[in-house]
Amino acid sequence: MREPARRVTARDVAADVGCSVSSVSLVVSGKADGRVRQETQDAIHEAIARLGYRLNTTASALASGTSLGVGFLSPDPTNPFFSMVLDGLGDALADHFALSVLVPTGGADYDRGTVRRALAGDFAGLVLASPSERLLDDFVPTCPTILLDAGGPVNDLASIDVDLGQALSELAAHLTGLGHRRIAYLGFRREKASVQGRRHQLASALQQRGAVLDPTTVEITELTESAAQAAFTDTWPVWRANGVSAIVCGDELFAYGVLRSCRAQGIRVPGELSLVGFDNLPYSSLIDPPLTSVDLSARLLGRTAGEALLDLVSTGRPPASHRVPATLVVRGSTAAPATPQAPQAIAR
Amino acid sequence: MREPARRVTARDVAADVGCSVSSVSLVVSGKADGRVRQETQDAIHEAIARLGYRLNTTASALASGTSLGVGFLSPDPTNPFFSMVLDGLGDALADHFALSVLVPTGGADYDRGTVRRALAGDFAGLVLASPSERLLDDFVPTCPTILLDAGGPVNDLASIDVDLGQALSELAAHLTGLGHRRIAYLGFRREKASVQGRRHQLASALQQRGAVLDPTTVEITELTESAAQAAFTDTWPVWRANGVSAIVCGDELFAYGVLRSCRAQGIRVPGELSLVGFDNLPYSSLIDPPLTSVDLSARLLGRTAGEALLDLVSTGRPPASHRVPATLVVRGSTAAPATPQAPQAIAR
């Protein structure tokens, strides 16, 4: 039963050395050169090591008015996309801040409650990944905040987004080149503008090549395989009747869900149905069939967000919103449709 | 160009209401009932809302001597195993602490530097996932710490571990039942005791059923697919010469790496080589072939660690080390060996 062992403070060190706490503070924070004599510095260092002194970062933060960490919110820390974003973010921030991951409670998307907890955390900055529309509506930032994958700036908050333009036209070219004429989109329902943007970009890229995005819209609110599996199972009869021969999924997890549904129903992929995912996870190339993917550069996205936040925190000037380009990775889940496709009229 | 907007403090609220800061503090911390008159409480609540006051958690932590978060260290936040552990941890801790994920710098395993940063963070507690042997050697905890997947308690630190006993004998029964007689193990080199333990458990389970664990040991230090791919490519000639017909991988990522190597070399899985992974990621059932897996119950592991930590932090008594049972999930990557296997002598 050992003592609570009162923590060694800067004062203890100062007393031991016979100097003042300010000198200790200066030495510890590395601002000592030219302000504290070398001998004193040495003595302080020695005492710190001997006594086992460690800076109390809480007190330090309070006194200096700076905060210690930045918060990261994502709908689901389990989704590989967000893990990779987190990894990139860590890269950019590691030397400057601790990264707090606010895990939404109960497997749901993060909501006001989670954000409130984040705001209570006295962070130096906040990164909101794939925030939902409702959330942003009444979100009042209390610290430098940047959005990630919000589809563009919202309420003066900069957003780091994926630029899908190039990848989407490549995708359209790829699919139409294979002979697909009617493609469906299985999206993630988050912030309106973003979703519409993705759909629209894909739709117009397809149109330019004489193909069509099926107007039957499916937007999933839950970022899980099983939700996608269920949604696809429900909607496939309609899409099939419409002549859809390829599906583009707004999240790779969705593609996995579709795949499961196809297996369960005996739908051949590719052939009867071609499948494209957004993300390009490490597993894309291992699954059966290997998934053709739009690579969202998650890690780069995270790093860019980290850098933007660093900039925002230090300069106080709102950073420009950034776009990092996505790239198309073609694999085995897309092939020519089994039945030749009729040319389509322009949608809507 | 808006003002730095000095933060609303408890004093502002007190001044507004015409009471003292102590009352505000009591109300905010929920200790007001019976100590502050109801009218005053109401007035304070009203002022808080109107003024937009939020508790400064840094100051609160300093004054009360409590800390705000717990730190989580893992070799790689990108590895789905750790994401799931993190998720479980978040579940257990969410209402009590913020979870800080300390991301190791530069993609390497976390080292003393990372730990030092963690220790500097004034956490209420620390969770060290899959710590390396060297790390623990000279690790001096400065706050309640629990280990996760360390293979058992180390230096008085409790560890939450997977109990492989049952799953491993099922696995041995499964493999020998299929006709395998010589199995190799591709492990993750971390803390010695743990690794030896896993190997030994598997070895003895196999022996009891007349099969043998190939003595050629491969222990990978880096938790990546590509490391496993390379290691397997190097060692396969030896294993093949020894008559190995099945491989058990200590991490599912390793199994993916082996799979890639097999594809590259045209080794048929299963048939020429059966493959088993440890983890049972969501992707196990989608890859080709679906992976037979020892499910490590990552999420439960995380949740258990969280609960143990909560207990440790609040009671101060070291929690018991826990073992959560793994389970075998049989899928398509294991089958009878193409060539019948000779009965094997007992290894070493």
Place this chain on the structure above:
DNA sequence: ATGAAAGCGCTAACAA
């Protein structure tokens, strides 16, 4: 029921 006051451990003026 309420408020005054003494810190928590550190930082940053300012004096010396």
Place this chain on the structure above:
DNA sequence: TTGTTAGCGCTTTCAT
């Protein structure tokens, strides 16, 4: 170059 001092915003006795 060094030490003294006044806080940072909150919690927590302890009087009142």
